[in-house]
Amino acid sequence: MPTQRRVRAQQPEEQEPTPRVRVVSRTTAGRTVPTVNRRRQAQQALQQKRVQTIRPAVHEEDEKKPMPLLFRILSWLGMILLCFVIGYVGMSWLMDFFNKKLLLKPENRIENQEDLSEYEESEHERTVRAALDDAGNIQQVSLNLYHVNNDTIAETRQNFVKRTTEDNIRDAVEGIITMSGLKNVKLLHVFRNGETAFLDMSGQFASALNSIGQRKSLLLLTAIVRTMEENFSPLSQVRFLIDSKPPKSGGSVDLSTVWKMPKKS
Numbered sequence: 001m002p003t004q005r006r007v008r009a010q011q012p013e014e015q016e017p018t019p020r021v022r023v024v025s026r027t028t029a030g031r032t033v034p035t036v037n038r039r040r041q042a043q044q045a046l047q048q049k050r051v052q053t054i055r056p057a058v059h060e061e062d063e064k065k066p067m068p069l070l071f072r073i074l075s076w077l078g079m080i081l082l083c084f085v086i087g088y089v090g091m092s093w094l095m096d097f098f099n100k101k102l103l104l105k106p107e108n109r110i111e112n113q114e115d116l117s118e119y120e121e122s123e124h125e126r127t128v129r130a131a132l133d134d135a136g137n138i139q140q141v142s143l144n145l146y147h148v149n150n151d152t153i154a155e156t157r158q159n160f161v162k163r164t165t166e167d168n169i170r171d172a173v174e175g176i177i178t179m180s181g182l183k184n185v186k187l188l189h190v191f192r193n194g195e196t197a198f199l200d201m202s203g204q205f206a207s208a209l210n211s212i213g214q215r216k217s218l219l220l221l222t223a224i225v226r227t228m229e230e231n232f233s234p235l236s237q238v239r240f241l242i243d244s245k246p247p248k249s250g251g252s253v254d255l256s257t258v259w260k261m262p263k264k265s
Helices: 035-064 069-098 112-136 163-181 204-212 214-232
Strands: 025-027 032-033 140-148 153-161 187-193 197-199 237-242
Touching: 140 163, 140 214, 153 163, 153 214, 163 187, 163 197, 163 214, 204 214, 204 237, 214 237
Parallel strands: 197 237
Antiparallel strands: 025 032, 140 153, 187 197
């Protein structure tokens, strides 16, 4: 019988264990921190520090940029307006303060009954003094006025305050109209041009001439022209206007023509 050999199963040879990398660690404050992690943390901290050092520089550059022109103009205008308001209010306050202290009180300012009495007395004295001065300096002029009286021309001498020639002509014509019996008739304006006097009468003048008839109207116009010629040289003729317009022909007398005295032979 063949010999059976007992073959022992060969046990596999034990493989040597793979060497492991041993990480050297340090013990810090009772805990173990791997060196690799420590390096990574150091690198991250350095990177963060660099970012922090860059960011302030960026902000500084932004702060150095000037403001827009519009904002600067508005800010300056606001400052000017603020200074103006402060100055105005402050000056008003100072003026009121000094006025209360009677340091800047105007001459004619009335604040109480005593000031009113003094002002009335001074005004009365000033009025009386002015009247006395005017009375001594008033000049008068004597004029010969011709007017209609009982279908004839009468002469009257009157004194008037001496003023401009136009004003004295107005005084003379108004006196003639009154003494001749015309009512509600007004002399609006007086003009002169060389030898011609322009008398601008109201519309009632033409109506009054029509009411008194042709004869008295001719006498009245002759009286006015003669008064102008004798008292206001070189005036020798008169042109009438009605309400500042040339009058229309017609009526008892023709007012559209120039009226003057006939030449003496």
